[in-house]
Amino acid sequence: MQCLYDPDNLNSGRSMLRPYGDAMKTLIFGAGNLLLSDEGFGVHAIRYLEDNYTFSDTVELYDGGTLGIMVTHKLEEADRVYVLDVVDAVGNPGDILRFDKEDIMLNRLPVKLSPHQIGIQEVLFLAEMRDTCPAEVTILGVIPQSLEAASELTPLIQERLAEVCRLLIDELTASGEKVCRKAA
Numbered sequence: 183m184q185c186l187y188d189p190d191n192l193n194s195g196r197s198m199l200r201p202y203g204d205a206m207k208t209l210i211f212g213a214g215n216l217l218l219s220d221e222g223f224g225v226h227a228i229r230y231l232e233d234n235y236t237f238s239d240t241v242e243l244y245d246g247g248t249l250g251i252m253v254t255h256k257l258e259e260a261d262r263v264y265v266l267d268v269v270d271a272v273g274n275p276g277d278i279l280r281f282d283k284e285d286i287m288l289n290r291l292p293v294k295l296s297p298h299q300i301g302i303q304e305v306l307f308l309a310e311m312r313d314t315c316p317a318e319v320t321i322l323g324v325i326p327q328s329l330e331a332a333s334e335l336t337p338l339i340q341e342r343l344a345e346v347c348r349l350l351i352d353e354l355t356a357s358g359e360k361v362c363r364k365a366a
Contacts, residue, residue, distance in 0.1 A: 208241045208359065209260035209316075210350065213267040215248050220326030220339045224266040230347055238360035254305045262318040262357075264350055269323035276324060276338045278346055283319035320353070322346050 212228035215221045228245045237243070242260070246253050257263055269279050286306055309315035324346060327336040335343065355361050 206240060206261040206317075206357075207259065208262045208264070208354065209256060210241065210243045211246045211253070211256065211263060211265045212244065213246050213248070213265060216333055217331060219328045219330050219332040220268055220324075220335055221329050222333070223268045223324055223326065223335065223339060223343070226335055226340075227266040227343055227347055230343055231350075234347075234364055235351065236362045236364060237354075241354065241359055241361075254308060257305055257316060257319075258309050258312070258314040260316045263316045263320070264353075265319070265321045265323075266346065266350070267321060267323045268326040269321070271325060273325050275327035275336075276342050278342060278349070279321075279323050279325070280349075281321040281323075283316075286319060286321065322350060 210228065210231065212224035212226075214224040214226070216225055225245050225247060228243050231237075231243055244253075244256055246256070271277075271279055273279070283306075286303060287310065306315055306319060324339060324342045327338050334340075351361055
């Protein structure tokens with residue numbers, strides 16, 4: 183197992199970005215419908231991460247499927263949330279897009295993010311009203327190529343899966359999270 187960043191290893195070449203013991207709880211939330219080809223992107227991303235990496239105890243991978251508002255408690259328990267999903271936006275299939283909490287809360291998202299957008303936005307607004315909204319929320323998404331009935335991602339979006347996960351891993355390690363690649 184190769185650790186990309188290990189805050190417990192003083193020889194890792196990076197300093198910690200937050201005090202030891204003051205760990206943030208991070209939720210990686212994969213949204214999507216596995217029956218509609220690229221719409222299942224977020225769920226496939228969670229599976230890819232589970233198969234290829236291990237994370238510190240402060241990181242939780244969660245297959246949120248199409249649950250939307252039913253998972254309010256999961257988002258409220260976290261300090262930082264990454265949502266992995268498809269996005270319906272101007273651009274080309276396979277384009278990778280990133281939105282932060284400010285984009286979501288100030289309605290700077292495309293007209294429609296995904297079928298889960300309403301659920302996720304509602305959850306965040308509800309959490310904000312209850313003063314339990316995570317401090318950091320990021321949506322990492324990809325423009326789908328197909329939403330036809332199929333259980334597999336299209337080849338283009340399958341290629342983007344590893345890229346989006348790499349972006350996520352880079353952000354996690356830059357924030358001091360321990361992430362290790364599993365042996366092949």
